[in-house]
Amino acid sequence: MPTAVVTPTFNEASNVAVLVRRLLDTRTFRSDPQARILVVDDGSPDGTAEVAEQAGAGRVRVIRRGRRQGLASAYREGLEAALEAGFDPVVQMDADLSHDPADVDRLVETDGDLVLGTRWMDGGGSEGWPLARRWLSRAGTRYVRFWLGLPQHDLTGGFKAWRASCLRAVDLRSVRSEGYVFQVETTWRAVLAGFQVAEVPIVFARRASGTSKLSARIALEAAWRIPTFRWQR
Numbered sequence: 001m002p003t004a005v006v007t008p009t010f011n012e013a014s015n016v017a018v019l020v021r022r023l024l025d026t027r028t029f030r031s032d033p034q035a036r037i038l039v040v041d042d043g044s045p046d047g048t049a050e051v052a053e054q055a056g057a058g059r060v061r062v063i064r065r066g067r068r069q070g071l072a073s074a075y076r077e078g079l080e081a082a083l084e085a086g087f088d089p090v091v092q093m094d095a096d097l098s099h100d101p102a103d104v105d106r107l108v109e110t111d112g113d114l115v116l117g118t119r120w121m122d123g124g125g126s127e128g129w130p131l132a133r134r135w136l137s138r139a140g141t142r143y144v145r146f147w148l149g150l151p152q153h154d155l156t157g158g159f160k161a162w163r164a165s166c167l168r169a170v171d172l173r174s175v176r177s178e179g180y181v182f183q184v185e186t187t188w189r190a191v192l193a194g195f196q197v198a199e200v201p202i203v204f205a206r207r208a209s210g211t212s213k214l215s216a217r218i219a220l221e222a223a224w225r226i227p228t229f230r231w232q233r
Contacts, residue, residue, distance in 0.1 A: 001086065001087065001088035001089075001164070002032050002034035002035045002036065002086075002087055002088075003028050003029075003032065003035045003036075003087060003088075003089055003090070003091065003104075003108055004035070004036050004037070004038055004082040004085070004087035004089075004090050004091070005023055005035075005036075005037045005038065005090075005091045005092075005093060005104060006038045006040065006075065006078035006079055006081075006082055006090060006091065006092045006093075007019065007037070007038070007039055007040070007078070007092070007093055007094065007095040008039075008040045008041075008042070008071055008074030008075055008078065008094075008095065009039055009040065009041045009042070009044060009048045009049075009052070009074075009095045010041070010042045010043075010044050010048070010068055011044045011045070011046045011048060012044065012046075012048045012095040012096060013044065013046040013047050013048045013051045014046075015095055015096050015097050016039065016048055016051050016052045016055070016095050017051050017052070017054075017055040018097060019095055019097060019101060020037060020052060020055040020056050020060055021055060022101035022102065023037055023101045023104065024056075024057070024059060025101075026101060026102060026104050026105050027105045028104050028105050028108055029059070035059070036059055036060070036061055036085075036087070037052075037056060037059060037060045037061070038060075038061050038063060038078050038081060038082055039052045039060060039061070039062045039063065039078075039095070040063045040065065040074040040075070040077055040078040041062055041063065041064055041065065042065050042067065042068040042069055042070075042074060043064070043065060043066050043067050043068060049062045049064055061081075063077060063078060063081060065077070070178055071178070071179065071182070072175070072177060072178045072179065072181075072182035073178075075092060075158075075182060076172045076173070076175065078092075079092065079162075079167060079172055080172055080173070083164055083167060083168060087164070088163060088164035088165075089108050089161050089162055089163055089164070090161070090162045090164060090167055091104055091107060091108065091159075091160070091161045091162075092158060092159070092160050092162070093117075093158065093159050093160075094158055094159070097205065098204050098205050099117065099158075099159040099202065099204070100202065100203065100205070103117060103159070103200070103202050104161075106200050107159070107160070107161035107200060108161050110161070110198050110200050111196075111198060112161075112163075112196050112197060112198030113162075113163045113165065113166035113190065113195035113196045113197070114160060114161070114162055114163070114166050114187065114190045114195055114196070114197045114198070115160065115161040115197075115198045115199070115200060116152060116154060116155075116157065116159070116160055116187070116197065116198070116199045116200075117154075117157060117159030117160065117199075117200060117202040118152070118153050118154035118157065118199040118200065118201055118202060119137065119153075119154050119157060119201075119202060119203070119204045120137075120138055120141060120153045120154045121153040121154070121199060121201050122201060123201030124153075124154070124201035124202055124203060124204075125201075125203050125204070126203065126204045126205075127203055127204070127205045128205060137156060140155075140156045140180070141153065141154055141155045141156055143223075143226065144156065144184050144226055147226050147227045147229070147230060148184075148188055148226070148229055148230060150187070150188070150191060152187070152197060152199055153199060154199070155183070155184050155187060156180045156183055156184060157180075157183060157202075157204070158180070158183050159202060159204075160183075160186075160187075163195075165195075166190050166193070166195045169189070169190070169193040169195065170186050170189045170190055170193070171189070172186075175189070177225060181225050181226065184226060184229070185225075185229060188229050188232065189232070192232065
């Protein structure tokens, strides 16, 4: 089955063309002309949607949403669209080039129902992050592991490759988390459903342009919502 890469965007015109070109140059896309990039754009005023379409040479589908509805909402819509179109596997990644498009090959070629791109294991890391940001990210995963008992090294990242069967079992429409808690909850649901979760090391780069979408509200949501996942079944 062909691969789909799902990436949400808001004001990523300066990054999305590079992202598309680099994805099309991967082994995954060069070996399969049916592989596609699904861009979920929240009405970017900087023309992100148009830039993506022009760069895609017919291999980009843009899902245009008229207003900004949030990262988790964009992931839900894009991942569901990929499932409905019959793609398998389905990769999710950021559009700001913090996730290296070349790593898509390793994610889709690794055995596992869900494969996580992991910063905090041997061979992984971050570039250009201040110490406080690295500490916050590591602390987030430690917090998740404390409450949920998961063994994975990086539970808040958004670079993942899903087998379609695993993604369907997660039941995206019932996931209400926002921000990076969405990443935690979807992985947790895959584990509860008995699927195999694998990890590959990645290096997460600081975005070259644009602004981060991380906010204090997202961090506060994580603090109270993650402990409640223990009672999900």
